[in-house]
Amino acid sequence: MIELRDVRKVYPGGHVALRGLSLRIEAATTMALLGPSGCGKTTTLKLINRLAVPTSGCIFVEGRDVSQADVIRLRRGIGYVVQEAGLFPHLTAQDNVEIVPRLLGWPPARRALRAEELFALVGLDRVLHGARFPAELSGGQRQRVGLARALAADPPILLMDEPFGALDPLTRRRLQREFVQLKARLRKTVVLVTHDVEEAFLLADRVAVLSAGDLVQIGTPEEIRRAPASDFVASFLGMTG
Amino acid sequence: MAALLSLSATGPRAVAAADLPAPTVVVGAKNFTEGTILAELMAQVLETAAAAHVERRFNLAGTQVAFDALRAGSIDVYAEYTGTGLRDILGDTVPVRDAAEAFGRVSREFAQRYDLLWLAPFGFNNTYVLMMRRDAAQASGIATISELASHPLRYGMSHEFLERQDGMGALRAVYHLSVGSLVGMEHDLAYRALAERAIDVSDGYSTDAKIVTQNLTVLRDDRHFFPPYEGAPLVRRDLLARVPGAAEALALLAGRIDDDVMRRLNYAVEGENRQPAEVASTFLAQLGMTQHGIGAPARARSLPALLWQRRGITLDLTGWHLVMTGTAEALACLVAIPLGIAASRRPRLAGVAMGAAGVMQTIPSMALLAFMLPLFGIGAKTAIAALFLYGVLPILRNTVTGIRGVDAGLAEVGLGLGMTPGQLLRQVELPLAAPVILAGVRTSTVINIGTATLAAFIGAGGLGDPIVTGLTVTDVNLVLSGALPAALLALAADGLLALVERWATPRGIRKRRITDGREQSTDGD
Numbered sequence: 157m158i159e160l161r162d163v164r165k166v167y168p169g170g171h172v173a174l175r176g177l178s179l180r181i182e183a184a185t186t187m188a189l190l191g192p193s194g195c196g197k198t199t200t201l202k203l204i205n206r207l208a209v210p211t212s213g214c215i216f217v218e219g220r221d222v223s224q225a226d227v228i229r230l231r232r233g234i235g236y237v238v239q240e241a242g243l244f245p246h247l248t249a250q251d252n253v254e255i256v257p258r259l260l261g262w263p264p265a266r267r268a269l270r271a272e273e274l275f276a277l278v279g280l281d282r283v284l285h286g287a288r289f290p291a292e293l294s295g296g297q298r299q300r301v302g303l304a305r306a307l308a309a310d311p312p313i314l315l316m317d318e319p320f321g322a323l324d325p326l327t328r329r330r331l332q333r334e335f336v337q338l339k340a341r342l343r344k345t346v347v348l349v350t351h352d353v354e355e356a357f358l359l360a361d362r363v364a365v366l367s368a369g370d371l372v373q374i375g376t377p378e379e380i381r382r383a384p385a386s387d388f389v390a391s392f393l394g395m396t397g
Numbered sequence: 398m399a400a401l402l403s404l405s406a407t408g409p410r411a412v413a414a415a416d417l418p419a420p421t422v423v424v425g426a427k428n429f430t431e432g433t434i435l436a437e438l439m440a441q442v443l444e445t446a447a448a449a450h451v452e453r454r455f456n457l458a459g460t461q462v463a464f465d466a467l468r469a470g471s472i473d474v475y476a477e478y479t480g481t482g483l484r485d486i487l488g489d490t491v492p493v494r495d496a497a498e499a500f501g502r503v504s505r506e507f508a509q510r511y512d513l514l515w516l517a518p519f520g521f522n523n524t525y526v527l528m529m530r531r532d533a534a535q536a537s538g539i540a541t542i543s544e545l546a547s548h549p550l551r552y553g554m555s556h557e558f559l560e561r562q563d564g565m566g567a568l569r570a571v572y573h574l575s576v577g578s579l580v581g582m583e584h585d586l587a588y589r590a591l592a593e594r595a596i597d598v599s600d601g602y603s604t605d606a607k608i609v610t611q612n613l614t615v616l617r618d619d620r621h622f623f624p625p626y627e628g629a630p631l632v633r634r635d636l637l638a639r640v641p642g643a644a645e646a647l648a649l650l651a652g653r654i655d656d657d658v659m660r661r662l663n664y665a666v667e668g669e670n671r672q673p674a675e676v677a678s679t680f681l682a683q684l685g686m687t688q689h690g691i692g693a694p695a696r697a698r699s700l701p702a703l704l705w706q707r708r709g710i711t712l713d714l715t716g717w718h719l720v721m722t723g724t725a726e727a728l729a730c731l732v733a734i735p736l737g738i739a740a741s742r743r744p745r746l747a748g749v750a751m752g753a754a755g756v757m758q759t760i761p762s763m764a765l766l767a768f769m770l771p772l773f774g775i776g777a778k779t780a781i782a783a784l785f786l787y788g789v790l791p792i793l794r795n796t797v798t799g800i801r802g803v804d805a806g807l808a809e810v811g812l813g814l815g816m817t818p819g820q821l822l823r824q825v826e827l828p829l830a831a832p833v834i835l836a837g838v839r840t841s842t843v844i845n846i847g848t849a850t851l852a853a854f855i856g857a858g859g860l861g862d863p864i865v866t867g868l869t870v871t872d873v874n875l876v877l878s879g880a881l882p883a884a885l886l887a888l889a890a891d892g893l894l895a896l897v898e899r900w901a902t903p904r905g906i907r908k909r910r911i912t913d914g915r916e917q918s919t920d921g922d
Contacts, residue, residue, distance in 0.1 A: 205813055232815030242810035246828045246903030255824075256814055289905030305814070315813075 157183045158204055158313065158345060163213035165199050165369075173199040175369040176213070181362075183312070186339060186346040188360035190353065192392070195366040197349045201315050204347060205234045217313065232256060235311045235344075239318040241302030243290040249301045250275075250286035256309045274304040279334065296327040303335075307342070317349045332358055353393055357381070365389050419450040420640045425472030426455040427463050428854060428865060429584065430673070431523065431604060431628075434662050435476035437677035439630055442649050445681075447642035456865040457775065458763065458854040459557060460485050466775040466856065468511055473636040474647070478523060479503050480626035482515070484563040492563070496522060496625040507631070514637070516644065517651035518629040521659040523604040525558065525623045526615045527568075530591055534614040541619040542572050545598065549577035553596030555584045563624065565600075571622050585868075602626075604656055606664030628659075653684060670872055700874045707863070707878050715882050718859040722849050725781045726842050729788030734834065736789075737796025738822065747797055754790035762787070762851045770855060780852035780859075787848055788841040795837025799830030832902040839894035846887040850879065860886070 158181040165174040173196045181187040189197035202208035203215050206227050215222045222230060243252045250271050257267045275282035278300040290298055299319060306314055320328045332355060339346060339359075350356050356363050357377040365373045365380065373385035384390035422443050426436030433455050440451040454472050457463040460481055466472045479496070482503040483489045487510075493499040500518060507513045527542055539545055558564040559581045569576065577597075582590060587599040588607050601608060601615075608615060630647045637644045654662070658680075665676040704711070733754075740747035757765070765783045773779040803826050811821040827834075853861030860883040867875030899907070 207809060207813055228815050228817055230815075231813060234813075236810065236813035238806065238810055238813075240806075242806055244807060244811075244825055244829075244905075246825075246905045248905070255816075259815055259820065291905060 157181065157216075157218060158347065159216040160200070160203070161214045161216070163200075163203060163210045163215060165196070165203065165208065166211045172369050174210075177366075177369075177371055179364060179371065179374070181345060181347060183345050184343040185361040186348060186359055188348045188350055188356035188363045189366060190350060190356040190363050190392075191366035192351060194368070196369045197351075197366050198317055200366070201317055201347055201349050204313075205231050205236060205315060232260060232309060233311050233313070235306030235308075235314040237299075237302050237306045237314065237316040237319045239321045240295075241290070241298040241319075243298055243301055243305070245290050248287050248289055249280075249293060249297075250282065252290070252301055253286075253304045253308055255305060260309060270308060271304075274308060277307070277338070278304045280304070295323050296331060299323060299331060312345060314344045314346045316346065318351070319348070320355065321350070321352075328355075335359060365392065367392075419448055421452055422447075422449045422474065422636065422640055422643065423452045423454055423472045425457050425463050425466055425475035425856070426453075427460065427475065428456040428458055430663050430666050431602070431659065432476055433673045433866075434666060434677060435519065435628060437673045438650055438654075438681065439474060439476065439647060441674075441677050441681055442646045443640075443643060446646035446649060447640055449640050449643065449646075454775070454856040456853050456862070457856055458767070462767070462770060462775060462855060465770060467513060467631065467633060469774045470633065470635075471775045471856065474630050474632040476519075476628050477515075477631040478626040478628055479515070479518070480524060480563070480624040482507065482631070483624065485561060488562070490562070492622075492624045494621055494624065496627055499625045500627060500629070508634075512634050514632050514634055516630040516632060516647050518627040519650055519654040519659075520652040521604055521654055521656045522625050522627050523602045523656070523659065524618075524626040526601050526603050526608075526618070527598055528591075528601045528608060528613045528615050529598055530594070531612050531614045533594075533597060534616070539616065540614075541617040542568075542622070543619050545616065546573050546575060549575045550597035551577050551595075552579045552598045553582050553587045553590045554579065554600050555587060556581045557584075558600045568622060571620060604659040604663060606660050606667050609660065610664065610668050628654075649684075672872075700877055703874045703878050704881070711860075711863075711878065711882050714858065714860050714862060714879070715886060718846070718849055718861075718883070718886065721777055721780055721852060721857065721859055722784060722842065722845050725784030725845060725849075726788050726838065728781070728785045729792055729841060730838060732785075733789045733792035733837075734796050737793045737834075738800060738827075740793070741797045741800035750793060751790075751797070754793050757786045758790050762848055763854065766851065766855050775856040777852070777857045779855055780849065780857035784845045784849055784852075788845050791841040791844070792834070792837040795840075796830070796834050799833030799837075800826050802833065803829045828903050829906065832898055832906075835894065835898040835901055839891060839898060842894060843887050843891050846883060846890055850883050 160177055160179040163174055163177045164172075166172050177196070177200065179187075179200070189200055191197050199208055203210055204217060204222070206222050206225075209223070217225070217230065217234070243249070244255075247255075253271050253274055254267045257270060262270070271286065272282050275286060280297060280300050285293065285297060285301070290301070293301065303319070320331055323331065336359060348356070348359055360377065362374065362376055363380055364371055367388055373380055373389050380389065381393065384393060424436050424440045424443070426432040436453065436455055440453055443449045444451050454466070457466060457475070460477075463472070463475050463477075464486055467475060479499040483493060483499055487503070487506050493502060500515065504515045507515060527545070529539065534540065537548055539548065554565050565579070568574065580596070587596065588611055590596045591599055591613065592611060601613070603615070607613070630650075632643070632647070662676055662680060665671050666673050736750055740750045760768075762783070765786065766779060769779040769782045773782055807825060807829075808821060811825045816824065849859055850861035850864050852859050853865040860879045863875050863879035864883075867873065867877075867879065
């Protein structure tokens with residue numbers, strides 16, 4: 157479970173990214189943070205694994221205040237997937253997948269076994285794809301490797317920042333459908349940042365709509381579709397949906 | 398490191414001499430023809446008459462370098478001039494007009510202040526003169542320096558004369574010279590500039606062979622501005638105790654070389670392109686002091702013949718050149734890479750470090766060597782220190798650029814996955830920055846292989862030795878026998894480091910992208 161309490165984030169230089177956001181994400185559910193660029197959704201994500209620090213307010217992960225937590229241990233317990241997958245170009249797909257297990261000091265045999273599982277989980281072949289470098293994989297394959305890397309140490313929480321944003325529409329739809337099945341199996345707490353209304357409604361149990369640092373509506377996809385809380389939400393849904 | 402520096406302090410010649418039982422005398426020379434010839438004469442009489450093993454440290458860059466080297470014990474003897482001793486070293490401002498008085502004064506003062514001894518003068522007075530083309534002087538009716546005063550002519554003076562206390566500044570004041578234009582130039586260039594009518598007046602020495610060969614007129618010093626400059630061996634007192642026959646050997650030269658003889662010896666080297674060693678041995682043979690091991694005069698050798706003849710020496714010099722450059726580069730890497738890593742995270746430190754290294758780069762090589770001399774003395778330590786300072790900037794800059802050039806998103810992903818800053822550095826940033834950092838090492842090395850040739854000016858040896866000697870005695874082939882291997886060495890280092898750079902480039906970023914994100918075509922389903 158993740159909880160944000162009255163979180164404000166002002167960047168040096170004065171840009172206000174969040175103005176007192178409170179948000180609760182129940183365990184084993186998927187929350188989409190939806191909104192136009194600059195609304196504060198990526199900032200919210202980075203506050204959870206402490207890549208960003210709030211100006212005021214508290215963030216709790218599994219009931220513990222992240223500002224008090226050992227940041228390295230915190231992050232190793234949270235999977236992180238970004239747009240374009242963020243794979244390290246100098247490492248093979250398999251080495252990318254094994255990064256967190258290696259950081260955790262797993263012995264090679266255990267790492268290899270886990271890599272085998274993960275490649276299968278995301279629909280890749282370890283023998284065929286594992287030895288390739290990111291530049292030798294397609295965009296969809298890279299995104300699958302990125303997901304496998306995030307899941308490597310079986311973290312209870314998964315943060316995903318526009319994970320399918322850089323893919324062509326067909327590939328994106330296929331990966332989204334596969335992800336729906338995957339999350340049902342894995343039962344992770346997922347926070348998904350997206351500006352794509354369809355993607356939010358397809359993947360998330362609940363959707364938080366953000367605008368200029370404020371939470372403007374939160375609810376299930378049905379609730380939001382049926383009763384948009386404001387003209388902004390209605391037009392945002394209409395514009396992209 | 399310590400072993401390397403102790404080796405470097407003596408250089409390759411001393412290594413080769415280590416098993417000879419004869420006492421070793423290190424003879425120094427300032428980097429001009431006469432200094433070199435006198436040094437050869439002293440070296441050869443020490444070899445023949447005192448049975449000493451002589452190490453030659455020629456081409457020292459000027460009075461200060463040679464004198465400091467003598468005081469520090471890096472050399473045992475070199476030829477100095479009484480006038481130089483008075484004005485430049487003792488700092489006398491009251492001119493001494495009488496040669497004997499000048500010699501008496503330097504003898505007393507040097508013995509008291511520095512424990513250095515002036516031995517009996519060689520016999521010539523090589524004072525400064527001002528000279529003009531004979532035709533130009535006659536056309537303007539100028540025969541004395543006083544007559545120069547009213548003509549705003551173009552002056553091209555040697556750097557040393559411009560800097561000396563009894564040099565250009567004092568001369569202008571005494572004679573009220575109206576100078577049309579004034580530039581500093583290398584002494585040898587000044588003669589060419591005179592001949593090509595690029596300048597009208599330059600300074601020279603009274604024993605200069607070119608005064609005769611280039612049809613120049615010496616302007617009479619009618620106000621007795623220039624003090625006597627008698628040449629004499631300047632030695633460390635401990636040399637005379639350590640090498641019993643040394644004083645007697647050097648005394649063989651006393652009074653044997655008058656102005657005319659000195660001018661002829663200079664002409665033999667500069668005008669006839671003969672080697673100073675051969676000129677010296679021929680002269681000593683005429684005096685009845687024969688010298689073994691010099692052999693027939695080697696003149697007008699073709700470049701291939703010279704390269705072949707010098708192959709062993711060249712190999713030694715190349716090895717030594719590599720040791721100096723390699724040591725400096727290794728030290729530069731040890732400092733610049735960690736500093737660059739630290740600076741890549743702290744913009745202010747980056748500014749300071751790059752600024753300092755940049756300033757270092759703008760200091761002319763010779764000046765930097767001169768700054769280092771008081772700290773490390775003549776020889777390889779100074780050269781390595783200077784090369785180290787030059788080597789730092791390209792490596793530092795490329796380390797900062799390389800690490801800053803790593804995609805900020807990738808660094809954030811690394812942290813997001815739970816890497817510590819150290820793990821991020823080792824596993825992500827350094828591997829990705831490696832090609833850029835190594836490119837900096839490559840640039841730095843290639844530059845320094847070239848710069849290291851200047852080390853010869855401070856007695857550090859290397860491939861600069863034949864270059865500097867060749868320049869002094871105007872032997873182009875000798876210059877090339879050092880310059881060609883140096884250029885080849887730079888090319889070889891460049892090629893080798895390019896291979897290292899390629900090898901260190903992670904395979905994943907070496908290849909060109911071979912697929913282009915088209916999932917349908919490559920994903921298989």
